[in-house]
Amino acid sequence: MVIFSDQRSQPKAVRAALGEDRKAVKATLWGMRKNPVGWTYQQINSMHWLQRSNLKSARAWRLKQALREVYRGAVAANCAAKAEQDLLGWISWARRCRLEPFKRLANTLKERLPGVVRGMLEGRSIAYVEAMNGMLQQTKRVARGFRTITNFIAYLRMAKLEHLPANALRAAVPREFGVTRHAA
Structure with missing residues (x-):
């Protein structure tokens, strides 16, 4: 300080x-x-x-x-x-x-x-992201022992979490989403 x-x-x-x-x-x-x-x-x-x-x-x-x-x-x-x-x-x-x-x-x-x-x-804040991160960390602690991402995603689905992507290995939003390209 x-x-x-x-x-x-x-x-x-x-x-x-x-x-x-x-x-x-x-x-x-x-x-x-x-x-x-x-x-x-x-x-x-x-x-x-x-x-x-x-x-x-x-x-x-x-x-x-x-x-x-x-x-x-x-x-x-x-x-x-x-x-x-x-x-x-x-x-x-x-x-x-x-x-x-x-x-x-x-x-x-x-x-x-x-x-x-x-x-x-x-009025954006990082509070929502931090809250979601806290929930995810808590879920990860509960899901200890799952050896693969498939089992972990299955656990998340059983927990009835919403807004999960259909395929955990694909991005939920295209990489170009929100990017504006200007012509040269």
């Missing part, structure tokens, strides 16, 4: 911003992870002092909050042009921030900008 690197590289600045109290450092760590609406009184105080400092942690937290605001604004406006403009502004800021993780994130977002904007507006 960034605050730990601040403690190693600038211990005097961290002590000046947060004081000597170890609870303040802990409150800051948890405050950075939480939504500001849910902060305790101690987290409010420590985050207030952190934001007045010039630590990497403060810059990282401001970038994180700004990206949350870009996302929230895109969902509220439901306008691809505005979402893209706001995201490009954030990317520009993140590229100049001198924090390597945010620079990498900004470059990744820039490379995948149309998909990111589409995902922001459509």
Whole structure:
């Protein structure tokens, strides 16, 4: 986490911003992870002092909050042009921030900008995929001992799972699905 690197590289600045109290450092760590609406009184105080400092942690937290605001604004406006403009502004800021993780994130977002904007507006989340993966992992644990894919697929069919392909060895969707080819 960034605050730990601040403690190693600038211990005097961290002590000046947060004081000597170890609870303040802990409150800051948890405050950075939480939504500001849910902060305790101690987290409010420590985050207030952190934001007045010039630590990497403060810059990282401001970038994180700004990206949350870009996302929230895109969902509220439901306008691809505005979402893209706001995201490009954030990317520009993140590229100049001198924090390597945010620079990498900004470059990744820039490379995948149309998909990111589409995902922001459509409200896509990885939650559905993670839930399906969890169910599949649970099924695999139950199906231990099946030696072949045929037996495993038979077990899945007996479990009355829907949306299984007719043939487990063929793709359910053609590889070209969703790919647009442009004439040269």
